[in-house]
Amino acid sequence: MRTSIETSSLSKGDCNLHLSKVRDLFNAKAKTWDRKYQTGGALAFRVAAFGRLVAQKLSPSAKVLDLGCGTGAIAAAVAAHGFKVTASDVAEEMIRVGKQIHAEATIDWRLLLPDWKELPFAAGTFDAIIASSVLEYLPNVQVVLGECERVLKHGGVLIATVPNQRTLIRKIEKLVRPVVALIGDCRGLGQIPRIRSYAAYLKCSCNRMSLEEWQDYGNRSNLILDRVESEASKKSLIFLVFRKATTEREQ
Ligand SMILES: C[S@@+](CC[C@H](N)C(=O)[O-])C[C@H]1O[C@@H](n2cnc3c(N)ncnc32)[C@H](O)[C@@H]1O
Numbered sequence: 001m002r003t004s005i006e007t008s009s010l011s012k013g014d015c016n017l018h019l020s021k022v023r024d025l026f027n028a029k030a031k032t033w034d035r036k037y038q039t040g041g042a043l044a045f046r047v048a049a050f051g052r053l054v055a056q057k058l059s060p061s062a063k064v065l066d067l068g069c070g071t072g073a074i075a076a077a078v079a080a081h082g083f084k085v086t087a088s089d090v091a092e093e094m095i096r097v098g099k100q101i102h103a104e105a106t107i108d109w110r111l112l113l114p115d116w117k118e119l120p121f122a123a124g125t126f127d128a129i130i131a132s133s134v135l136e137y138l139p140n141v142q143v144v145l146g147e148c149e150r151v152l153k154h155g156g157v158l159i160a161t162v163p164n165q166r167t168l169i170r171k172i173e174k175l176v177r178p179v180v181a182l183i184g185d186c187r188g189l190g191q192i193p194r195i196r197s198y199a200a201y202l203k204c205s206c207n208r209m210s211l212e213e214w215q216d217y218g219n220r221s222n223l224i225l226d227r228v229e230s231e232a233s234k235k236s237l238i239f240l241v242f243r244k245a246t247t248e249r250e251q
Contacts, residue, residue, distance in 0.1 A: 068134030
């Protein structure tokens with residue numbers, strides 16, 4: 001059984017509604033997002049982890065797209081290592097705050113339309129794409145992976161983090177999701193900001209798939225799962241490294 005919502009099972013209206021909820025959720029988080037990257041912050045480990053994977057996979061001056069960049073902490077760290085970085089997001093507030101915080105960084109910032117189906121880049125532009133905790137929010141995973149494949153160079157890599165469904169916290173989230181969604185919608189408990197925010201997060205984070213399912217999605221877009229890692233400090237996420245396969249025609 002699939003544990004994602006699929007574009008095919010959603011009407012265009014429902015798909016667009018989901019996309020605009022995701023954008024609203026992250027616009028609302030933009031002002032405080034960077035705090036999570038400060039010393040001791042919940043997301044600080046991501047900078048080192050992505051930095052290490054990018055450095056292992058790429059030569060200096062490679063072109064990197066950070067898809068769903070948030071306020072750009074990872075993009076700025078990767079740019080500081082000499083990579084040519086484009087940072088893109090659908091949440092305009094994330095991009096606005098990111099530009100302010102990282103005014104000194106050499107980053108090409110791109111705001112995407114919430115319902116984008118094509119990335120505004122030519123085929124074969126990037127050596128790598130980073131998607132740090134983005135794929136779980138997409139109602140159209142296959143469309144996005146297809147575009148990632150198109151804008152990657154041959155042999156290029158997509159490095160993504162997704163929720164690790166094998167951990168206790170993710171199992172609990174799976175169980176409480178329907179209840180929390182109901183509570184988030186109702187008066188009373190739903191008016192408590194933390195509960196409302198958690199309910200919105202669980203609703204938007206719709207793709208809770210197994211490794212095999214992510215692998216299938218990749219295969220269908222010619223992106224072959226090359227490596228799977230988890231960080232000792234943060235087991236609730238897994239790092240997936242997909243490589244764009246060379247097709248027979250190109251060999
Ligand atoms: C959990 S945040 C992660 C932000 C950043 N990657 C990080 O790790 O700090 C998810 C980000 O993905 C963005 N996003 C969601 N759907 C997107 C889409 N279809 N295209 C591009 N960005 C998207 C959101 O606006 C948000 O900034």
